Structures are given as structure tokens and as C-alpha cells.
Amino acid sequence: QSALTQPASVSGSPGQSITISCTGTSSDVGGYNYVSWYQQHPGKAPKLMIYDVSSRPSGVSNRFSGSKSGNTASLTISGLQAEDEADFYCSSYTSSSTLVFGTGTKVTVL
Amino acid sequence: EVQLLESGGGLVQPGGSLRLSCVASGFTFSSYAMYWVRQAPGKGLEWVSFISGSGFNTYYVDSVKGRFTISSDSFKNTLYLQMNSLRAEDTAVYYCAKGTGRVAASHVDFWGQGTLVTVSS
Numbered sequence: 497q498s499a500l501t502q503p504a505s506v507s508g509s510p511g512q513s514i515t516i517s518c519t520g521t522s523s524d525v526g527g528y529n530y531v532s533w534y535q536q537h538p539g540k541a542p543k544l545m546i547y548d549v550s551s552r553p554s555g556v557s558n559r560f561s562g563s564k565s566g567n568t569a570s571l572t573i574s575g576l577q578a579e580d581e582a583d584f585y586c587s588s589y590t591s592s593s594t595l596v597f598g599t600g601t602k603v604t605v606l
Numbered sequence: 607e608v609q610l611l612e613s614g615g616g617l618v619q620p621g622g623s624l625r626l627s628c629v630a631s632g633f634t635f636s637s638y639a640m641y642w643v644r645q646a647p648g649k650g651l652e653w654v655s656f657i658s659g660s661g662f663n664t665y666y667v668d669s670v671k672g673r674f675t676i677s678s679d680s681f682k683n684t685l686y687l688q689m690n691s692l693r694a695e696d697t698a699v700y701y702c703a704k705g706t707g708r709v710a711a712s713h714v715d716f717w718g719q720g721t722l723v724t725v726s727s
Contacts, residue, residue, distance in 0.1 A: 497667075499650065532713035534651075541701060541717040542651065548712060585651050593710040594665055595641070600650040 500525065500586055500598035507604040513574040516601045518586030519567060524596055526567035530589035533562060533571045537582045545584075546571060573603070581605045608632040608716040610702045615721030622692050622725070628685040628702030628718055636660065636680040639705035641714050642687050644698035644723075654700070655687065659708040670696075692725045699723075 501519040508514040518525065518533075525531055531549045534542035544553050546562040549569065559574045569588070573580055586598035614626040626642070641656040655666045655676040664676050675688040685702055699720040705711025 499652075528712070530712035541719055543717070544713065544715050547706075547715070553715065587651075587713060589710075589712045592665075594656070594667075595653045595711070595713070597643075597651040597653060 497524075497590060497592065497594065497596050500588060500596055502584075502586060502598040502601045504599075505602045505604065507606055508573075508576045509606045510576055510578065512576050513572060514576060514603065516571045516573075516584055516586075516603070518569040518571070518588075518598045520569075520588055520596070521567055523591040524588040525564065525569050527591060528589045529564065531562065531564055531569040532587045533560075534585045534587065535580075535582045536585065542585065576605055578605050608704060610704065610716060610718035612700065612702050612718045612721040615700065615723045617724045617726065618692055619727050620693060620725055623688070623690045624692065624723060626687040626689065626700055626702075626721060626723070630683045630685065630702075630704070633704065635678070635683040637708055639707055639709060639711050640678060640685045641703040641705055641711070642676065642685075643701045643703055643714070643717075644696075645701070645720075646695075646698040649698075652698075656705065656710070657685070658710070663709060665710075689723070692723075694725050697723060697725045 533546040536542045550562040642654040673691045702718040703714035704716045
């Protein structure tokens with residue numbers, strides 16, 4: 497199972513919106529509405545930000561939103577804030593009943 | 607409140623063994639699949655293994671098959687990962703994570719703080 501493909505880095509100024517893509521195959525992203533997104537600050541454990549493509553766990557800001565089209569999922573962060581600077585990983589359920597993670601994207605707030 | 611507390615990491619020589627533990631609290635342990643996810647230094651996340659809530663079904667990433675064994679003890683609310691024949695490429699922070707389904711999960715929703723495994727001579 498190959499890792500899902502994400503851009504290595506994305507940046508934006510405070511207040512702007514950015515979008516991170518996550519590309520897989522029909523055996524994972526394209527085959528199920530089970531894409532999730534995690535935020536990881538340096539030295540910390542990942543935190544669930546989006547699940548089932550576009551659902552937000554309780555306590556996660558509505559500045560974070562998710563979508564999917566075909567084999568590509570996307571995470572959009574609107575109203576970018578300094579605290580959003582972190583690594584972001586997508587994940588998908590697969591046809592093997594396992595999970596696969598993305599390659600990771602470093603978000604920089606300029 | 608869900609809490610996951612890993613332990614058992616450390617420095618081990620190539621070919622050696624370690625057993626990781628993860629004590630869970632705040633949820634009904636046997637009702638959820640549990641996962642081990644690792645992160646090599648400076649690298650991304652990699653799913654390693656998971657076990658169903660019943661403990662009857664286990665899955666492994668190809669690179670650890672035959673070397674790692676996942677197990678759970680519902681009486682102790684504890685997840686384990688027995689790691690044998692360790693290689694340098696197994697060096698990573700190992701996270702315990704809770705799934706959202708009993709047999710397999712569409713995602714993991716809570717993570718432990720991680721335990722570092724270093725394989726080096």
C-alpha cells in the first residue's frame with residue numbers, strides 16, 4: 497500500500513485560506529468516504545481535525561473543512577492563524593480494511 | 607476522557623526485541639479496534655498494525671509481518687506490540703491510537719503521546 501500523495505509544503509499569510517490536496521487511488525480515497533485529516537505540531541502527537549471526508553470532531557474550529565472529488569481529497573484552512581502552523585497528514589480507509597497515511601504537508605504561516 | 611499511555615520504548619541492538627505497552631482508559635476497550643502507528647525521525651506517519659476489539663483479528667503492514675505481534679488484554683485495558691528481529695529502519699516514535707470501529711476503523715480518533723524505539727549498535 498503506497499502512501500497517499502500530498503504537497504510537501506503550503507504557505508499563506510494570516511487571514512488567508514489555503515488548501516492541501518491528498519491523492520490516492522480507487523482502492524482508498526476514491527473508493528470510500530473515509531478520508532481523515534490530522535494536525536501535528538512539533539514533538540506532539542497527531543490530532544484528528546476532519547473525519548469521513550468533511551466531518552469535524554467536537555472542539556475543532558470550523559475554519560477547517562474537508563472535501564473530496566474522485567481520488568483526491570482536500571483540506572481547506574480558512575482565516576489562517578499562526579497557531580495553524582504545523583504538519584498535516586491525510587489518511588484513508590483502504591480496500592484491505594487497513595489505513596494508509598499521506599506523505600504529509602508542512603503548513604507555514606508567513 | 608480518553609487516555610492512551612505508551613511505554614516500553616528504548617535503545618535496542620539490531621536483531622533484538624522490545625515489547626511496547628499502551629494502557630487505555632476513558633472508553634470500553636473491547637469495543638474498539640486499536641492501532642499502532644509509527645513515525646521515523648523527520649518522516650511521516652506509517653500504520654504498523656491493528657487488532658479488532660475482540661482481539662481475534664490482526665493486521666500488519668508488510669514490512670513487519672513475521673517480526674511484530676500485536677495483542678490486547680481487555681481485563682487490563684492494555685494493547686501490546688511485541689517487536690522481534692528489530693532493524694535500523696524500525697527506529698521511530700510508536701504511537702498507540704484508538705479506532706472508531708470494533709473490527710476495523712475508518713480512522714483513529716485519539717492518540718497516545720508516543721514512545722521512542724531506537725535500533726542501533
